[in-house]
Amino acid sequence: MSSAAYDARNILGALRDGKGLPQGASAWFARGLADGSVSDAQAGAFAMAICIKGLGMDERIDLTRAMRDSGQVLRWDLDAPVIDKHSTGGIGDSVSLLLAPALAACGVYVPMISGRGLGHTGGTLDKMEAIPGYVAMPDTDVLRRVVGEVGCAIVGATQEIAPADKRLYGVRDVSGTVESIDLITASILSKKLAAGLEGLVLDVKVGSGAFMVDLEDARALARSLVAVANGAGCKTSALITDMNQSLGQSAGNALEVIEVLETLTGSAVNEALWDVTAALGGEALVLAGLASDMDAGVEQIDDALHSGRAAEHFGRMVAALGGPRDFVEHFPDRLPAAPVMRTVAAPRSGTVSRIDARAIGMAVVDLGGGRRVGTDRINPSVGFSGLASLGEEVETGEPMVLIHAANDADADRATAAFLAAYEISDEGGEEPPLIVERIGWDDIERGDHT
Structure with missing residues (x-):
């Protein structure tokens, strides 16, 4: 059936009856979500049908691509790979603020499209906006300029990035369909892949502070994300990391920025933040072809942090996006205090x-x-x-x-x-391991339906 022959009712009927999404149906529905021709009632029925009936792996890939292509997809003409990282959310998780400048210092470009806090989890954009003057929602031209000149930019998605996801996400929030792995996968990846990435490393959290409390659920989400991203043409790996406690010793926007700057400058290094950053960064450099294996990549990230090169890139990024030019040198005086x-x-x-x-x-x-x-x-x-x-x-x-x-x-x-x-x-206890499991791009079969 051609996409011109679709309408919302026959797509919803096929999903209801367990027939899935025929080729072209995802693209039609994503366009309808973006331009408003699909109603809220139809969007809610779409989300609920997928939540109940599920999708096959090829259908997940098609839906992700369709939502990615519902708006602007960035194209880059740079002299090194374009790489990003995504976390499923946790407490005291300020890894992105360390990782983006560290990767830039290692020679890759990082257009880090980030989000705000959701429920009990903190948001990267909220942390960056604790910095006075920092513009977290620049237009695309500014994003391109900062990434090209500095090597990294931590920003939010514009209205032009994956508008179908913005619409469907709002409907899911009020329709009891947030937990669907099919919809979580398409939502996360449609925004990330619209940034024009060549590689993506995923930090899937597990534990009492994560959305996925159980390891099996976290593993299922990680495998889905890795399989779909690779199926959509972006080389991707995932680490499952512990979230049974705050990753950092601080939880709160300005306080986490302070902890990041203390780690970047070496004045008070948080080892857990450093270790998770280095592991994710090492994996990212392997995906970029700049490290032979994860251990070699970790050494490069360690050097970028130890040498101060990551701190220098962070300071340049803050200044380029409107923040204080002396932020790294005077961060305690530049951040608000309670x-x-x-x-x-x-x-x-x-x-x-x-x-x-x-x-x-x-x-x-x-x-x-x-x-x-x-x-x-x-x-x-x-x-x-x-x-x-x-x-x-x-x-x-x-x-x-x-x-x-x-x-x-x-x-x-x-x-x-x-x-x-x-x-x-009274009984002794042990701190859980930070890195629970790795799911590599080379471990996933495209047809894996887990």
Whole structure:
């Protein structure tokens, strides 16, 4: 059947009856989502039918391509590969802010199309917007110029990037279809592939602070993303990484930027952030053809961070996108600070044996550091710093966290939320491994339906 013969009703009927999406149907529906000829009711029925009936791998690839092609697809004419990274979201996860400049320092170009916080998870754009003057939503011409001159740009998607996804995402949020792996895959990849990438490395989080709490669910999503991205023509690998606690010792926009700059400048290196950044960067350099294997790539990322070259690229990026030209040198003075700071002490001696990382993320939202609805304004100064980690031994009265709040009442609520999220036991505990599993582009068969 030609695409001209389709209409929403026969596409929805085929999905309802388990016949899937015939060739051309995804392209027709994506155009209808983008131009408004498909109604909200039809978009909701489309999402629900896919959620219930599922798609085959070829259909996932077709839907992803169709949503990518519903708007502008960037084309680059540069002298090195164009690479990016995507995380499925977590707490204290500021890896993107380290990785983009580190990769640029290693000789690849990174147009990092990023998102805002979602639910309990932090957003890369919200972190960058904690920097005064930083323009996180530049037009395409500015994006091209900054990437070409600096090597990296951490920005948001314009209205022209994957408009079908923007429409369908809003419908999914109110129709109970957010959890569909088919739709998650198409949503994530349509935006990333519209950036004109030659390679993509994925950080799929698993644990109490991730959207995928169970390893099997995280593995299924990672395999879907890797298979579809490669099927759509972008060489892609994934690392499944731990999110049973905050990745950094800080959670909150300006506080995470401080932690990143401390790591970039070497003044107070967060080893977990560094190690996950290096692993993802090493994988990305293999995809770019600039490293023979992941270990060789990790060495290059380590050198970019150790030498200060990554910090120099970060500073140039901030300045090129409207931020302070001396940001790297004077970041503590350039970022907002909360008026109320309160230390929370350990209520008993023992070992931190469990952390409800999702609850920590929601506590940041309650402090004003995230959004409950899209129109909420974020307070970039609030959050937690100095978070105690799994396996850490604490003594009664010893500080476990420093709360940064707008007022005493908020600090009271955050204190109660923090203490409820942490479990201290007499039995020794171990910190979980940061890198749980690798799913490489060379491990996935295009026809894999997992």
